[in-house]
Amino acid sequence: MRSAGCLSAIPSATGGIARLACARVAESGKDPAALLSKAGLTLNDFSDPAVRLEVSTQIMLLELAAIELEDDILGFRLARGFDLRQIGLVYYVLASSENVADALRAAERYSRIMNEGVRLRFNMEGHTATIALEYVGVDRMGDRQQIEFWIVTLVRICRQVTDGRLVPSRLQVRHLRAGMPPEFRMFFGRDVEFGxxxxxxxxxxxxxxxxLVGRDGYLHDLLRRYADEALVRKAPHGATLRSKVEKTLTTLLPHGRGVAKEVARQLGLSTRTLSRKLGEEKTSFAEILDQLRAALAKRYxxxxxxxxxxVSWLLGxxxxxxxxxxxxxxxxxxxxxxxxxRSQPS
Incomplete structure (x- = not known):
């Protein structure tokens, strides 16, 4: 076990990919608790979306889930099936960019909000634009599922924000596979160079x-400021349930999903438990929602x-x-x- 004092030096991730994998295990009728136990986690901790995971732990969970499900391309399948908006703030920064290059530059800057162990490097030289994925403080050669999830997700983002089926001119990955999975060729539109x-x-x-079809220069600049804040903001130790609800609501409001049932689901609680626990903090969901909207409205x-x-849309x-x-x-x-x-001179 690593000491708590060393944790800040260990690359962490939001754990979204690992949670998708465990959800897939549960959907198959199997108990993900045994899988989590092998990685030194409990189901209670894992169900809290505010808890970050060590990147190495996420990689281990994905490989264990692939074995449990007998699905050798689990990372690929998970990346194909999830809603890109689940990425949160970083996705909206990318989607509001001017063009693909600007979106990938934003991905380079802000991706570590999601995963500190994967560093993106965007470059345009000659006739080719590249986005390279470099592992930092994590063993790359022990990973297949996470890197394939990342590559599929990046290609999906490029396609969605341009509303076109873009085909990479070249795809290279460091790990080996015995052969080319036909699903890869069908999705990417070309072969992947393994090894x-x-x-x-x-x-x-x-x-x-x-x-980009959704480019919005002003909104992009606004969201970048929030993303810049997220880069330097440290989550407080023992964050309150109220702070977790506020964080969850901020991402749900623009989609009109800022309701107690959805917030409770994302926090791994029942609606009744959410209400009871907020009551213990001397507040309520309705009060938090109203106060958050008031504060965000003034800020926007x-x-x-x-x-x-x-502004009305952003507030739900x-x-x-x-x-x-x-x-x-x-x-x-x-x-x-x-x-x-506010605009009148004082």
Whole structure:
């Protein structure tokens, strides 16, 4: 066991990939608890999405799950099936970029929010744009499932944000496989070079310069500021349930899913347990949601070029009138009056 004092030097990850794998194990009718035990984890700790995992532990869990499920390309399948929006803030930074190259540069900068053990390097030289994946403080040669998940996910992101089936000009990975899985060729549109000296996805430069369908310069700059804060922010020891609810709500609100049932599900709790535990902290879900929306609304409205309609969307309101009514309750002003008042010279 490593001492707690050494933990800050050990690369960690959000554990999202490992949680997807354990969910797949549970769906197959098998108990993931035994799998977690082999990795030194308990089901109780693992069910908390706020708990980060050592990257080496995630790699071990993925390989164990692949064996348990008798699925040699589990990482590939998991990456094909999950909703890219589950990535959270980093995905929205990428999706609001100007073009593919800008999105991949953002991935290079912010990917360590998700996984400190995988460093991305984007480069454009000559006729080729490349995104290389380098392992930091983690044994690369012991991994197949995680790296394949990353490569599939990066290609999926490039396709989704351009609304096109982009085909890499070259795909190289360091680990070996006995043969080319037909699913790989079908998905990527070309063969993967196994046993290479590096892990790299290559595209022609014109592909890297393709504009993104959801590009939004102002929103992108706003989200980058939040991502920059996330890079340096350290999660407090023993974070309260309230802070976990606030963090979860921030990602759910833009999709209109900021409800107690969904937050409880993502935190691995029943709705009743969530309500009881928040009561122990002398608060409630409705109070947290209302106070968070009020704080975020003021913060977003300080960004003068962000349309009020977009502020409404970011806060999970379907109608602008709903934001207007709520904001008048919080401040006695409409959102536009608040923004106008702040812009007046003192």
């Amino acid at each position: 290479a000296d590096r892990d790299v996805i290559s595209f022609p430069v014109p592909v890297a310069l393709l504009p 409205l300080e960004e003068e070029q962000l349309p009020v309609s977009e 309101y379907r109608e602008l009138s709903s934001l207007t009514h709520a904001f008048k309750r919080w401040t006695g002003m409409t959102p536009r009056q608040f923004r106008s008042r």
